[in-house]
Amino acid sequence: MTVLPQRDRGDAIRTVLRFTFHKWASERRLAWTIALSITLATLADVFVPFFAGRLVDAVARGEMAREAALTEGLWALASMAALGLVFLACRHFAWTAVVPMTLRIMRRVAEGAFGRVQRFSTDWHANSFSGSVVRQITRGMWALDLLHDTLLLALLPSMVVLLGTVTLLAVQWPIMGLVMAIGAIAYVGMTVMLSMRYIAPASRVSNRMDTRVGGVLADALACNAVVKAFGAERREDVRLSGALGDWTRETHRTWMRHTWSGSAQILVLWIVRVSIAGVALALWWQGQASAGDLTYVLTTYFVMHGYLREVGMHVNNLQKAVNEMEELVDLHDVGAQIADAPGAPPLRVTGGEIRFDRVSFHYAGHGTPLYDGLDVTIRAGERVGLVGHSGSGKSTFVKLVQRLHDVSGGEIRIDGQTVADVTQESLRRQIAIVPQESILFHRSLRDNIAYGRPEATTGEIERAAALAHAAEFVERLPQGYDTMVGERGVKLSGGERQRVALARAFLADAPILILDEATSALDSESERLIQEAMERLMVGRTALVIAHRLSTVRALDRILVFERGRVVEEGPHDALMRRPGGVYRRLAERQGEPSLLRDAG
Template sequence: MGRVLLFLLRLWRRHAWLVAMIVAAMIGATLTDVLMPLFAGKLVTDVAATGPRLREAHAALVTVGIMAGLGASQTLLRNIVFRGVVALSLRNMAESAQEAFNRVQRFSSDWHANSFAGSVQRKITRGMWAIDMLNDTLLVALLPALCVLGGTAAVLGWRWPVMGGLLAGGALLYIVLATSLSVGWVAPAAQLSNRWDTRVGGALADAISCNAVVKAFGAEAREDEILRGVLAKWAARTRRTWIRGTNSGTIQGVALLLLRTGVTSLAVWLWWSGRASPGDIATVLTAYFVIHGYLRDIGFHISNLQRGVNDMEELVALHSQGLGVEDAPDARPIRIGNGEIVFDRVGFRYGPHALPFFEDFSLRIAAGERVGLVGHSGSGKTSFVKLLQRLHDVSAGAIRIDGQDIRAVRQASLRANLAIVAQEPILFHRSLADNIAYARPGASLAEIEQAAWLANAHEFIARLPRGYQTLVGERGVKLSGGERQRVAIARAFLANAPILILDEATASLDSESEALIQEAMERLMTGRTVIVIAHRLSTVRALDRILVFDRGRLAEEGPHEALLTREGGIYRRLFERQAMGLLPAES
């Protein structure tokens, strides 16, 4: 709870003047509740007085006028409070969601690989709405309740110390009881319920995003059963939370009954002993009924407070989690002219692995050189590219582009200078124009169309009913594989980056699409430093140099013809097996 409330306090400090206005208005509105019982008692005294009737009627009307004025003041001040809380909550919710999204976008690729997108979305949205609940609970509910309790106990205690002591002591014990039940008994169950709520979101997102696979295997009923199991556990945990909340409310109700009986009995005793008039009794009872309403609700508010804290915990954890790969404080934009790449005695290990994946690894790729990366799955091709993108940090040595250590430059500027065409390109559920222009957001339609022409994509786009404004579906599912590849190549053309990385984009396409994409890629490679992750070795024959990886080391390098002459060489063995059809193209 402390960590969440400190996080909320930091949000409040950004709008300190607004919070101060809300608190001041709420204290003023609450003061009217404290004063109202005094004037209610005075009204009873005025009405019951035996003096001249006209004078007592005048006094009663003045009291009624004061009470009406207090009521009007309370209405106005509470309106100010509600308007202020609306403004504060909307700002806090938007800021926290924006900042959480900002951090999630910058978390490492490993973090994203191990997280459900649906679960992450649920953490952010649930935490965002919890801020609204906490603002209402703290500023609109608990703040006035504590003010009324303290103010009323002080006013009654000034007149009858024993009554003030009973009210203050009873209210304090009740608050301690309500807090203990909520924090120590209900909250642990709520935390477990929230974890299962997050799993429900993850299970839904996982099945829905992979619906094509579900349909391919006729597995709808199987996925229904998986979700049914998750929902059953969620329901069991949530039922326990709600039952505990209900029992907690019952215990608090019994405590309030005891306090009400004690206050009423003490008021009767004060009247019996001649220390209180009927008007005083009216003051005490009116004050208690005001306090009783606040006390009755305070347990509910404390429960809401704890529930809001539980709902915000995962959002706060996102804010406190390290990014993994961070820019240096003095990082500057990278400036790439020629595009020379140097791996200088690089060492790298994955996570907690004891043995390094790369050790004392050195390599130079000249500016404008076209190289292919070859090797079995897990040999280091993808790791090499991820290190170049700085999706991971090296543990030893350095990676330099045109002499600049990539750890000393801003990641965004580094990646903006690396155009990537993946084997399975991912598109946003936006228009084709938006997807192509993602490489350069300010690009004109003419520039977008030119990039599409170069990528052999304009023809199929022009045939679509809405052309470049056609929505492509989630991850581009409305397009064929070849069409998605050509859109990705058009995006790379528009990026116009000096370094190009191709995760061989033709490995699983028909011959017509492959020919179009090969032609587009030849245009794209012109005048750039090019790295091709090769799955089909026939595609690397024309490259300047081929790098053969084996278990994180550079086993062989050279042009295609030279590598084929090596007796027992890895490249020769792979090429011969593919040529004979014994080895799948993806190896």
């Protein structure tokens, strides 16, 4: 599985926040409006205790100034009501506006991550669990929702309350403002420290375990046919149990750290509460505060206490969102292993000539290069077989034509255009492939056949199916071309999947064709039908046919025999069979097919 780089705590927060703020840039005006609205709502909440104190003072005047007290009390009540309306309106607007902004950004982030992963190299995908990657994207997408709520609708108003209350109290009673400030700073500092240094490391590990569980589940479910074939359900249960055991252990550690952190935060809040009440009582005793002032101070503290208590949760949520977005951001930071050149034009195929010009290629981790100065020319419209032992270089040859890897040296050209200089999309659109194992989407037969040309008409789809001998079984199905084929096409037999893949290639109508062991592991009837369809498909196209069974290439124009990354023999079947001691002849003799051996000299 691909291991993404792990960042330290500070760098992770900075990186995730930078990523988030960059996404906010596309919604800059709305983000500022939301921040202003929630700030106004919070300031309204901060001033309510002040007028509550004035209301208590008005009531406390007693019978001596009853009418003046009523006027002052009504004014205080009206102010509280007005502030309540401001709070409600601004808060509602902020929460209403953050919903479409968050959804748009979540959608763009998910589309961007999917688009990047789709374009990562085949090596990257070969070293990654698809289930884990899906979990990284979806978990990170939802973490973005939590991050938006935490930053804009939770931490921002909490900071406004802390600054506002400390300022208001300090103006009237400096000692009260100092005590409130020390308590708030101690609480927030402790909360941040616990979150970053105590909870975050455990949370990061538990997230990795969560990703691993997703990968184990996806791996077993995707290969369920193999699991059933070997009666290995119990073995896969044990494998998942092991992954879940690691996840349980690490998640328990994370949750317990949250619990201890919460208890420490509550303890500090109680210390602050008692300190504030004590200072307020002392101010009243010294005649520096009235009953209304005490009400104001205590109500202000209760408001701040609510926000302070939630600051701990918000900081934990911030750290949780950062941990859960970290892998998504790491995906975003993975550079494209194979990238289009700036301003690359599309490939224009006029004939389909393929030329390898002194090509060198080296697989990462291998001590020696596979190709070293390989020169091969395949003429336009030529049908060429690629044969040789496993690992001899024939599959790599067609992967390099598709630019699934970049060459280490030399050039590969199609009709004179270097494949590295044109767009990958245009290159691969000019190549139709029928792989050894035809993988189909869990979609309808119609969608699978038309995948190379989604705009194709029903008539064109049906004609392609007929040419590939697929129409024969499709028309027998109750839902015909609307039949869902199951994940990876599991509802169809191997021969039926191959015929669908051939129909897809017929419909794509690309000038270059690659057939990769398209008839292997099939029954004789399926092989006959597919061989007939392949012969029709190759007409008028440049065709590369990878084969282990040499009977599938004997009628081709030319055969290239690979050995350790070199073309050691080439020519038509008859000529190669007449070479005493030749590599191709030895391969044919080992297979022992009479039709091949009759051609030997």
